[in-house]
Amino acid sequence: xxxxxxxxxxxxxxxxxxxxxxxxxxxxxxxxxxxxxxxxxxxxxxxxxxxxxxxxxxxxxxxxxxxxxxxxxxxxxxxxxxxxxxxxxxxxxxxxxxxxxxxxxxxxxxxxxxxxxxxxxxxxxxxxxxxxxxxxxxxxxxxxxxxxxxxxxxxxxxxxxxxxxxxxxxxxxxxxxxxxxxxxxxxxxxxxxxxxxxxxxxxxxxxxxxxxxxxxxxxxxxxxxxxxxxxxx
Amino acid sequence: xxxxxxxxxxxxxxxxxxxxxxxxxxxxxxxxxxxxxxxxxxxxxxxxxxxxxxxxxxxxxxxxxxxxxxxxxxxxxxxxxxxxxxxxxxxxxxxxxxxxxxxxxxxxxxxxxxxxxxxxxxxxxxxxxxxxxxxxxxxxxxxxxxxxxxxxxxxxxxxxxxxxxxxxxxxxxxxxxxxxxxxxxxxxxxxxxxxxxxxxxxxxxxxxxxxxxxxxxxxxxxxxxxxxxxxxxxxxxxxxxxxxxxxxxxxxxxxxxxxxxxxxxxxxxxxxxxxxxxxxxxxxxxxxxxxxxxxxxxxxxxxxxxxxxxx
Numbered sequence: 001x002x003x004x005x006x007x008x009x010x011x012x013x014x015x016x017x018x019x020x021x022x023x024x025x026x027x028x029x030x031x032x033x034x035x036x037x038x039x040x041x042x043x044x045x046x047x048x049x050x051x052x053x054x055x056x057x058x059x060x061x062x063x064x065x066x067x068x069x070x071x072x073x074x075x076x077x078x079x080x081x082x083x084x085x086x087x088x089x090x091x092x093x094x095x096x097x098x099x100x101x102x103x104x105x106x107x108x109x110x111x112x113x114x115x116x117x118x119x120x121x122x123x124x125x126x127x128x129x130x131x132x133x134x135x136x137x138x139x140x141x142x143x144x145x146x147x148x149x150x151x152x153x154x155x156x157x158x159x160x161x162x163x164x165x166x167x168x169x170x171x172x173x174x175x176x177x178x179x180x181x182x183x184x185x186x187x188x189x190x191x192x193x194x195x196x197x198x199x200x201x202x203x204x205x206x207x208x209x210x211x212x213x214x215x216x217x218x219x220x221x222x223x224x225x226x227x228x229x230x231x232x233x
Numbered sequence: 234x235x236x237x238x239x240x241x242x243x244x245x246x247x248x249x250x251x252x253x254x255x256x257x258x259x260x261x262x263x264x265x266x267x268x269x270x271x272x273x274x275x276x277x278x279x280x281x282x283x284x285x286x287x288x289x290x291x292x293x294x295x296x297x298x299x300x301x302x303x304x305x306x307x308x309x310x311x312x313x314x315x316x317x318x319x320x321x322x323x324x325x326x327x328x329x330x331x332x333x334x335x336x337x338x339x340x341x342x343x344x345x346x347x348x349x350x351x352x353x354x355x356x357x358x359x360x361x362x363x364x365x366x367x368x369x370x371x372x373x374x375x376x377x378x379x380x381x382x383x384x385x386x387x388x389x390x391x392x393x394x395x396x397x398x399x400x401x402x403x404x405x406x407x408x409x410x411x412x413x414x415x416x417x418x419x420x421x422x423x424x425x426x427x428x429x430x431x432x433x434x435x436x437x438x439x440x441x442x443x444x445x446x447x448x449x450x451x452x453x454x455x456x457x458x459x460x461x462x463x464x465x466x467x468x469x470x471x472x473x474x475x476x477x478x479x480x481x482x483x484x485x486x487x488x489x490x491x492x493x494x495x496x497x498x499x500x501x502x503x504x505x506x507x508x509x510x511x512x513x514x515x516x517x518x519x520x521x522x523x524x525x526x527x528x529x530x531x532x533x534x535x536x537x538x539x540x541x542x543x544x
Contacts, residue, residue, distance in 0.1 A: 028300065029300060029304040031297075032296070032298075032301045033301045033304060035291075035294075035301075036294065036297035036298045036300075036301040056285065056287070057285055057286040060282070060287040060288050062278070062282060062287060062288075062289060062290050063289065065290060065297055065298075069455075070451065070455055071455060071458075071459050071460075073309065073462040073466075074455070074458065074461065074466055100306075100307045100308065100309065100462040101307040102305070198307065202306065202307055
């Protein structure tokens with residue numbers, strides 16, 4: 001199990017920063033990233049019921065710069081609000097991989113932390129951060145909107161301090177996450193997003209990106225083909 | 234009309250403008266438009282929040298959003314046309330901004346005139362359509378086909394209004410129209426019917442409720458924007474701020490006499506943009522075919538009657 005908030009970041013940025021103002025600029029970008037978060041809420045379980053009061057007039061998340069977005073391409077935060085069954089987890093992973101970095105995952109409710117009341121269920125993925133790098137957990141069954149907003153503020157502080165780097169972990173230790181995913185879904189599990197290719201392209205790979213599980217993936221991976229356009233007559 | 238017959242356009246059209254005068258204006262005008270557009274977006278979100286009894290976003294929220302989107306580390310490009318489409322969409326509005334006179338700066342407004350402007354205003358939608366087309370996302374295709382149909386719907390009354398105003402002033406120069414209105418009377422008092430039809434068109438042009446079906450976040454996942462990530466989405470946010478500015482300045486120039494000084498000008502454009510915002514949070518959506526029907530019926534009818542009065 002990966003440690004939350006203590007993720008070693010060992011990949012180096014490819015290019016040297018020569019501009020003396022680069023540090024200031026990075027801090028500005030980090031500040032803006034923490035103050036503007038588009039949220040994709042994957043409402044799986046009962047925790048979703050706490051989000052409407054957090055977003056609407058009672059608690060109003062928009063004053064923190066958090067607003068709902070509807071597609072993974074535009075979103076920054078993936079909210080997983082409850083238990084994830086094995087089938088759901090596939091969709092969550094597909095969604096997560098389509099999001100653009102930097103991206104953050106928040107697990108709401110006890111079910112994402114340790115399975116909660118579904119501990120004995122055969123069909124539930126218990127610990128979410130074995131399959132995805134989770135930035136913040138908000139425990140509770142269910143957490144009240146105050147707790148949700150407190151969790152969001154924790155994430156904002158992490159991003160502002162430059163500690164919200166869990167998304168890099170997914171690229172750097174892809175083999176670990178892929179292994180856990182294969183354990184649940186079988187060896188022929190693959191997603192349309194080429195994580196290894198992305199890690200290579202953006203210079204985020206490390207030696208743990210590759211391993212026995214990525215070898216299995218390469219054996220089973222079928223190259224994606226563009227969807228054929230057909231007109232039904 | 235007799236009252237406008239003494240109005241001479243030739244001095245505005247043939248005015249000799251050197252490149253050294255125009256070039257700083259061509260840089261400054263989009264910047265002013267961008268800043269005012271950001272403030273308009275802030276106003277839009279603040280009014281939405283206050284109507285829903287919320288606090289709303291902080292003052293710099295539109296800036297945070299754009300900086301964040303441009304600061305994304307990974308991007309998904311679907312090809313060259315996807316990249317170019319966004320540039321065309323933003324560039325179309327930048328070109329439109331240079332054609333809109335503001336206090337102290339005319340840009341190339343007296344060279345272009347209102348007919349060029351109404352052509353240029355169609356470029357952003359077409360650029361967006363090009364870009365979205367290459368994404369090959371079904372939601373995007375549905376969204377952009379709806380957006381182009383909506384453009385067809387509001388462009389007919391828009392063109393009628395523009396030509397009605399041009400007929401009334403016997404001119405196609407925005408600079409001339411503004412000068413005339415500042416010395417005589419505002420257009421809204423001389424052609425109230427055209428002004429009403431123009432306000433109707435403005436609602437469609439800004440793409441807000443009740444004519445917002447092509448975005449429809451819950452149904453087709455924001456339509457044209459569905460595949461836009463990072464810098465592409467940032468480009469669209471920039472485009473939206475220009476869109477607010479262009480629509481309001483155009484209306485203020487045609488009917489409210491532009492602005493003789495900056496205070497008056499800003500007051501007018503923010504007032505103009507406020508009306509569609511308030512309307513948009515009071516109504517649900519029309520379907521696309523209903524939008525075409527309502528746009529081709531009421532504003533067209535009002536505008537045609539308005540033209541009959543100014544002829």
